[in-house]
Structure formats: structure tokens, C-alpha cells
Amino acid sequence: MDLDRATIERLVEQITKEVLILLREEEASAQSGSECLSCNGQCTGKCPDRTQAVIDAGASRIGNPLGSTSVAVEIAHMIDHTLLKADASQEQIAQLCYEARKHGFAAVCVNPANVKLAAQLLKGSPVAVCAVVGFPLGATPPEVKSYEAQQAIEDGATEIDMVINVGALKSRDYELVERDIATVTRTCHHNRAICKVIIEAALLTDEEKVKACQLAKAAGADYVKTSTGFGPGGATVEDVALMRRVVGPEMGIKAAGGIRTFEAVKQLVKAGATRIGASAGVKILQEARAAA
Amino acid sequence: MDLDRATIERLVEQITKEVLILLREEEASAQSGSECLSCNGQCTGKCPDRTQAVIDAGASRIGNPLGSTSVAVEIAHMIDHTLLKADASQEQIAQLCYEARKHGFAAVCVNPANVKLAAQLLKGSPVAVCAVVGFPLGATPPEVKSYEAQQAIEDGATEIDMVINVGALKSRDYELVERDIATVTRTCHHNRAICKVIIEAALLTDEEKVKACQLAKAAGADYVKTSTGFGPGGATVEDVALMRRVVGPEMGIKAAGGIRTFEAVKQLVKAGATRIGASAGVKILQEARAAA
Numbered sequence: 001m002d003l004d005r006a007t008i009e010r011l012v013e014q015i016t017k018e019v020l021i022l023l024r025e026e027e028a029s030a031q032s033g034s035e036c037l038s039c040n041g042q043c044t045g046k047c048p049d050r051t052q053a054v055i056d057a058g059a060s061r062i063g064n065p066l067g068s069t070s071v072a073v074e075i076a077h078m079i080d081h082t083l084l085k086a087d088a089s090q091e092q093i094a095q096l097c098y099e100a101r102k103h104g105f106a107a108v109c110v111n112p113a114n115v116k117l118a119a120q121l122l123k124g125s126p127v128a129v130c131a132v133v134g135f136p137l138g139a140t141p142p143e144v145k146s147y148e149a150q151q152a153i154e155d156g157a158t159e160i161d162m163v164i165n166v167g168a169l170k171s172r173d174y175e176l177v178e179r180d181i182a183t184v185t186r187t188c189h190h191n192r193a194i195c196k197v198i199i200e201a202a203l204l205t206d207e208e209k210v211k212a213c214q215l216a217k218a219a220g221a222d223y224v225k226t227s228t229g230f231g232p233g234g235a236t237v238e239d240v241a242l243m244r245r246v247v248g249p250e251m252g253i254k255a256a257g258g259i260r261t262f263e264a265v266k267q268l269v270k271a272g273a274t275r276i277g278a279s280a281g282v283k284i285l286q287e288a289r290a291a292a
Numbered sequence: 293m294d295l296d297r298a299t300i301e302r303l304v305e306q307i308t309k310e311v312l313i314l315l316r317e318e319e320a321s322a323q324s325g326s327e328c329l330s331c332n333g334q335c336t337g338k339c340p341d342r343t344q345a346v347i348d349a350g351a352s353r354i355g356n357p358l359g360s361t362s363v364a365v366e367i368a369h370m371i372d373h374t375l376l377k378a379d380a381s382q383e384q385i386a387q388l389c390y391e392a393r394k395h396g397f398a399a400v401c402v403n404p405a406n407v408k409l410a411a412q413l414l415k416g417s418p419v420a421v422c423a424v425v426g427f428p429l430g431a432t433p434p435e436v437k438s439y440e441a442q443q444a445i446e447d448g449a450t451e452i453d454m455v456i457n458v459g460a461l462k463s464r465d466y467e468l469v470e471r472d473i474a475t476v477t478r479t480c481h482h483n484r485a486i487c488k489v490i491i492e493a494a495l496l497t498d499e500e501k502v503k504a505c506q507l508a509k510a511a512g513a514d515y516v517k518t519s520t521g522f523g524p525g526g527a528t529v530e531d532v533a534l535m536r537r538v539v540g541p542e543m544g545i546k547a548a549g550g551i552r553t554f555e556a557v558k559q560l561v562k563a564g565a566t567r568i569g570a571s572a573g574v575k576i577l578q579e580a581r582a583a584a
Binding site: 084085086087088089090091092093111112113114116135136137138139140141143144147148151155163165166167168170171173200203230231 | 380406408427428429433462522
């Protein structure tokens, strides 16, 4: 799924121009007192160890911005810029990567078939490539999810968002649900990738949400994630708060599905989210800048 | 994902009772002049070689039923009894298999995670197990779809419904689309399974529908299939007619997505469909019997 030479050259040219903008934004961020200097701001969304600090400090800062550049950069570093539609073209994936570089998003989140192209376009940038696995139904066996994750990592992904086996959870086959998560997590960690576990909260009772989070934690995953964006509902503040209560401060929480405003991001971060999955990232950043 | 002993025993008991009903239906079918005696009626939906005969003879017979039992049996043999929801429980899969045996459906169509259970419950019956692959987005690489198909076949599937790489088609990367289909088809045929190719027509222009069908035919697939049931639209008479014009009489056509009535089935078969994917199969059969 390679782009033709002309398109690549055009993208390289665009990206080269935009690097200056990115560098200026990062310099401005450093000067404005961001606490993420040591890792170029990427830690906000990526380090589970820093989750509680982010909730306590970052969320209040996002809620009460000190300055537009600082807040926008901080929010950008939490966003997985997402395009998972079945009919996403190679041009659209290229556009997604271009925007992710330009705005300094944490990652692009794409389907496995688009990982190779995204990794090629984001080579040398701090933007990670995140691939979804067993997506969006979660109804493939552990070994298939693991193989899919392995291939995506070989293609250039460093983050894997896997969907749990919802049917097995509904059937109270907890051994299978945990084995499913543990198998993929093992593949990820063996390859220095992180594993986020999508529980598809809108399909679950509160009791099942709790169980899913407990199993993800027991399986050693790095994050729990609310939704695929293809289910009957997206991220809610209530679900994020519940998930934070269950997993404690050690794990990351990714809120995803239907997040389209800066206001929604603020509420979700306040409730405990440390990463935001959204296709509306550019619009959210614009609102963040305007609000400051 | 095994059922507990009590559930299995209850299912075996139910199935044993229903075998008598099934046998009586088949005997009635033989006496009413069905043309499918040599293969127990299964050929109607399964043999691409017989597609044209089915369209010419079967469709008109379904349109003008000779008798309720004959028509109901014939329609049942065209139906892939389908349950693909993310939260389908093991009990619901068991119920699906029970109904498929009872009514003599061509196959059950399930997600890969449920194939082993379905194959276990349908062992010794003429009902095939059909697994969806790369479903429903079609956005995994060829080797992942092939691995997923191989695993499903090892778990007991004899039919694979794969989704094309829609994004690659939109990007006019026809080499990738065909290689994707050919890779899965080869895996299927190597294991004596059949391969159906879901083009997700509702996402495509007519030109793209034609191209998708041509590529599926060139790749050696057995069927083209209209829809996943998870896209923005389901099977239409116009799409089936277009697909039949493109693939000619040699290939099977599976209409799927939103098919809920006997009337719809008749129209789709008349347009060229040789298999029907539906979750409403039992209701459709009831209507077929009532209409006679």
C-alpha cells in the first residue's frame, strides 16, 4: 500500500515546512513551564506511572489554562488522532499523519492495513503509530489477536488497542477474557509496545465494566479504554470515573468514542482519562486555543 | 469457550428430538420433487456451478411456490443463519446452532471466536460453519486475514466470508485488493473451504462495485457478497443484479444485510442471489410457509 513517488515528495515537503512550526510550539511550551520537558511532552499520555500526577495536576491545569500554547500542546500530547473507517483511503491516512505531526498528537490510531504507510510517513517524528486489533467486535481468538498485533508491530506500530472478547465476558468465561488480554499484552511487551484494552463499555453492565477492568489489570495491560467508536455508545465521564476507581492510579485510561469538544476532553481528563481517542483532534485543539 | 455439561446435555436432548422433525421435512421435500436429492438439498446454496440453474429454476419456483414444505426447505438451504454481534453469548451461539439444525439452514455465520463452539454443536449435521474474516472493516493485511481464516478452518469452519480492503479499492490499489482476496482464497481452497468476498457495496460507487467483483473473480473466490450488515446499508436488488452481471453464472452471490422478509428473499434470489445471510431466518421461513 505504498504511495507514489510524487505524493511522497509532496508530503515530505509539507512535513519539512511544518517541522519549524512544531519546533516553535515545543520551544514555547518549554518556556511556559510545562512539566514534560524531560521526554518532550510525550509522557503525559504514555507513562502509566505518571497517571495520578496527570489527573491531579494536569487536569486542573487543563481546566484552568495558564496559557493557550501550553494547554494546547498538553492536550495534543494526550490525543490519539484517529481514522478507523473501512473506506479510509491512503490519501486520508497521509493527511491524518500530516496533521498528527503538525499538531504534536500522541499517536495516530489506524487499522492494521494502514500501519505500514503511517509508520513510513511518521518516521523520525515523536508521533507513535497505534493499531487496533480484533477491532471493533473483539470476537477473534487470542492467537489471532496476538498474530495481528505482532504483524502490526512489525509494520511499525508501538501501541496496540485491542478489543476484549465481549461475548466471553457476557458468558462469564473470565478465564478466556483474561487469557485473551494476557496473550496480546505479552506480544506487545515482548516487542516494547504498549497494550490498551478496549472494554466497549456501552455494551456492558457496571458489574461487567468492573470485571473487565480487573481482568485487564490482572493480565498486565497498560491501559483500559472505554469504547471502539463503533458500538452503541462512546466515552462517558461516569465510565471513566468508574474505570479509574477500579484500576487505581497505576494504569492509563483512554477515553474514546464521540469526543468532539474541548469541554468534553476537560471533563474526561478530570474524571481520570490520560489519553483521548478522537477524530476531531484538530477541532478540539482550536477550541482549546480559543478558550485560553 | 466450552459449555458446561448440563447445557450440552440439554442441547443434545433438544437436538435429538428435532432430528425427527428435520428428517420428516427432508422426506417431504424429496417427495415434492426437489431437484437437490443427490446432495441432500445443500447444493442450492453451495455449488457455484449450479448458480444459473438456481436462478432460472429455483428463483421462479420460490416466486411461485409449489408447496409450503418444498419452498421452505429450499429457502432454508440458502440461508446462512447469522449472529455476529460483539456481545453474542455462548448461550446465544448455542441457540443459533440449534435453530440451524432444526430448520436445515445452509450454515451458521459467526465470528471466529465462536467457530469452535459452533462446530462442536453442529458436528455430524449438514449445517456448515461459516466464519467471517477481517470483519467488518476489512482493514487488516492479507497475511492477517489468511491466518485468521486458517485458524477458523482448523476450529471447524468450512466457509469463510472475508471483507475486502475497501480503503485500498478507494485508493485504486487494485493489486493489493486482488492479492488480499487471492491470499485468503488460496488458504480456503487449500483446506477445502469456500471463500466468499464481501464487497460492502453501500460504501462503493457502481464503478467500484464492478471492480471489486472483477477482482474477486480474478482471484478465484467462490462467491461475492453484498454487505457485512455493519455498514451504512445492506443488500439491495440493484446491487445483486449488478454483481450477477459482472461475475457471470459461475460464481455464487450472497445477499446479506437487513434481509428480514420472505418477500425480500424472493426479490434478491430473482436478481441473482444464491445464498442469503440473515439473522431473521426463522421468521423468513415462517413467512414462506404462511405464503404457500
